[in-house]
Amino acid sequence: MNVLVYDGPGASQTSVSLTLKSLKDLLLPNYTVQTISPQTLATAPWTANCALLVLPGGRDLPYVTALGPSNDKIRSYVRGGGSFLGLCAGAYYACKRVEWEVGTPMEVTGDRPLRFFNDVGRGCTYPGFRYETEEGARPVKIQLHGSDSEKQPFIAAEGLYYNGGGDFVNASTTPNIEILAEYTEGDAKGKVAGVFCKVDKGNAILWGIHPEYSLTEQPALQAIEKAQPSIMQGQVQTMEKARLDLMRDTLVRLGLVLPSLGAPQTIRPLPQFLVSAPSKSASLSTSWNSILDAAGQESILKDLNDTFVFHSPASTQAAYRDALEAASAPECEHRHIIGHTDGSSPSSILTPSFNITKYFEALEAPRSSHSEEPEIGEIMLFGEIVTSTQTLLVKNSKFMSLLPSPLVSLAAQQLSGRGRGSNTWLSPPGCLQFSLLLRTQLRSFPASKLVFVQYLFGLAVVEACRTESILGKLGEQVRLKWPNDIYVLLRDGGMKKIGGILVNTSFTGGTIEIVVGCGLNVLSQDPLTSLAHIASQAGAEVDLTMELAAASILSTFEGMWKEFVEGRGSFEPFMDKYLERWLHSDQVVTLTTVEPHIPVRIVGITSDHGFLRTIPEEPGRYSHRGESFIDLQPDGNSFDIMAGLIKVKT
Structure with a gap:
């Protein structure tokens, strides 16, 4: 699930930066935290996987124009059960009306469209504000209200950064509003500093202060030291602890699930x-020698994106020492690769999240015949923590060219996993994430058929979920969303995304190099949905492990890939099964880039180029080429197919 922070006209870059940092510190790895532009807010299907939308501090007035095209979507998202956090200017914008610095040259007044707080946001609460300066900045003290259910006494938090924020007028009598805190000092004493808004099925919290600003860093620390020149470091740390508690409480009240406080990062x-699997050690040894030859005497290979250092198992300790020392000197950071070429595996102490020996045993079990050449999954590059399994291959062409194929690169945790487009892929515990390197010859595999690789691998994942080693009959709930997502049908009739597939291709001479990236929530806990949730909801006892899931998916894909390549990329042998497993048969969607909009019915996928084939619902409608059907490209549309909308790019 995503936590999205608006970054566009009106947003202060300081507020955006500090909001991102604060949220990442508190929410990773449970959520991915990233920015979202006004254009993306208006046009992309962000609502389906958004756990929280944040409107940061800055200037309210530019928000009026920049967010105009997305206001309806934001309102619908929150009213339908979504969560919203408004900070300072973002809080003003979420009020029914803004009255700011009335009677001064800086006056801003007017109605606002979101109306999560159905009354006036009025400021400045404290005088002295000046745009682009710290003149009006100050530390403030607020009194926090305990909720009625908790029956907590009021407690105070102080030192919180303030710069231009307001109060929420008539909050005590406005329907569906709970006061979270009041200002305690000066003329602002008793005015409301924060509110919790119940918005139909959703929730919004609005703060006139900046609880996202760390009190141990600038500019908040400067404001504290200016107000209290003799303040001690210990006092600041105490105030910072209270600020963090305030942020945690804010996020929990908005429905987010935070990692344990003691969880190491x-x-x-x-x-x-x-x-490699023990039987394929000779093949791996040959490839390893080629890698060492290319690396030279120092066993170092400098590539386009990373520099790799290669080690024998005997120097494992040195490799870990160098990797950990890079934390204090990131400019010297290298990617360390330890080659086990004798069929052995590293100690389970070094791979606590994934038992490599059990994985190879599981991979071997379903295979009735054995090839002398390595088969899919039998050579693996495993890391407990990596940057991105996909980036390590795709962005380092020299390293990739030296690796044997097929090869699976698997990680327990990714620091910057890649998703479709500019998206990131969340990497919480329990998520199976890997990239598969494949090679085939262009002379026997038409390039036009490469689009089907993502369909084929998605089908393999869904079919593997039905095997006894994963979910058995419960795997029928796992389905395909076109073109490259994995969804699960929930018992309440809803559906949730649990995985995705990303394919990169490159050409070297007559060779096609294909890197299939896959992320699948296998054992992930709340707030994510995973395969484990399916078993739990059904009350079934399933011996589900990461090793079994990986082995089942790769062995399932092995047979399908062989047939696919032998058929020169024909998807016909798999078409019927794919259409049985996807979510879209006879689904009616709307093409929104024509006037009037055209309702069309999805009827399948074209066998030549893998386009989504649709037929207009209204008689007499035709494509721009005069055909009775309209075909849509996987990478040529902006669409929210689950919401029934498709836009054909022109």
């Missing part, structure tokens, strides 16, 4: 192990 990649 490793922020640097660890060494990776290049290993």
Whole structure:
């Protein structure tokens, strides 16, 4: 699930930056935190996977224009059960009306469209504000209200950064509003500093202060030291602890699930192990020798995106020491690869999240015949923590060209996993994430058929979920969303995304190099939905493990890939099964880039180029080429197919 922070006209870059940092510190790895532009807010299907939308501090007036095209979508998202956090200017914008610095040259007044707080946001609460300066900035003290259900006494938080924020007029008598805090000092004493708004099925919290600003860093620290020149570091740390508690409480009240306070956060990649099934050690040894030859005497290979250092198992300790020391010198950070070329695996102490030996045993079990050449999954590059399994291959062409194929690069945790377009892929515990390197010859595999690789791998994932080693019959709830997502049908009739597939291709001479990236929530806990949730909801006892899931998916894909390549990329043998497993048969969607909009019915996928084939619902409607059907490209549309909307790019 995504936490999205608006970044566009009106947003202060300081507020955006500090909001991102504060939210990442508190929410990773449970959520991915990223910015969203006004254009994306208006046009992209962000609402389906958004846990929280944040409108940061800055200037309210530019928000009026920049957010005009997306106001309806934001309102619908919150009213339908979404969560919204408004900070300072973002809080003003979420009020029914803004009255700011009335009677001064800076006056801004007017109605606002969101109306999560159905009355006036009025400011400045404290005088002295000046645009682009810290003149009006100050630390403030607020009195926090305990909720009625908790029957907590009021407690205070102080030192919180304030610069231009307001109060919420008539909050005590406005329907569906709970006061969270009041200002306690000066003329602002008793005015409301924060409110919780119940908006139909959703929730919004609005703060006139900046609780996202760390009190141990600038500019908040400067404001504190200016107001209290003799303040001690210990006092600041105490105030910072209260600020963090305030932020945690804010996020929990908005429905987010925070990681445990004591959970360790490793922020640097660890060494990776290049290993093979015992029967394929000779093949791996040959490839390893080629890698060492290319790296030279120092065993270092500098590539386009990363620099790799290669080690034997005997120097594992040195590899870990170098990787961990990079935390204090990131400019010297390298990617360390340890080659196990004798069929052995690293100690389970070094791979606590994934038992490589059990994985190879699970991979071997369903195979009735054995090839002398490595089969899919039998050579693996594993790391407990990596940057991105996809980026390590795709962005390092020299390293990728030296690796054997097929090869699976698998990680327990990714620091910057890649999704479709500019999206990131969340990497919480329990998420199976890997990239598969494949090679085939262009002379026997038409390039036009590469689009089907994502369909084929998605089908393999769904079929693998039905095997006894994963979910058995419960796997029938796992379905395909066109073109490259994995969804699960919930018992309450809803559906949730649990996985996605990303395919990159490149051409070297007559060779096609394909990197299939896959992320699948296998054992992930709340707030995510995973395969484990399916079993839990059904009350079934399933021995679900990351090793079994990975082995089942890759062995399922192995047979499908062989047939696919032998058929020169024909998807016909898989078409019927794919259409049985997807979510879209006879679904009616609306093409929104024509006037009037055209309702069309999805009837399948074209066998030549893998386009989505639709037929207009209204008689007499035709494509721009005069055909009775309209075909849509996987990468040529902006669409929210689950919401029934498709836009054909022109």
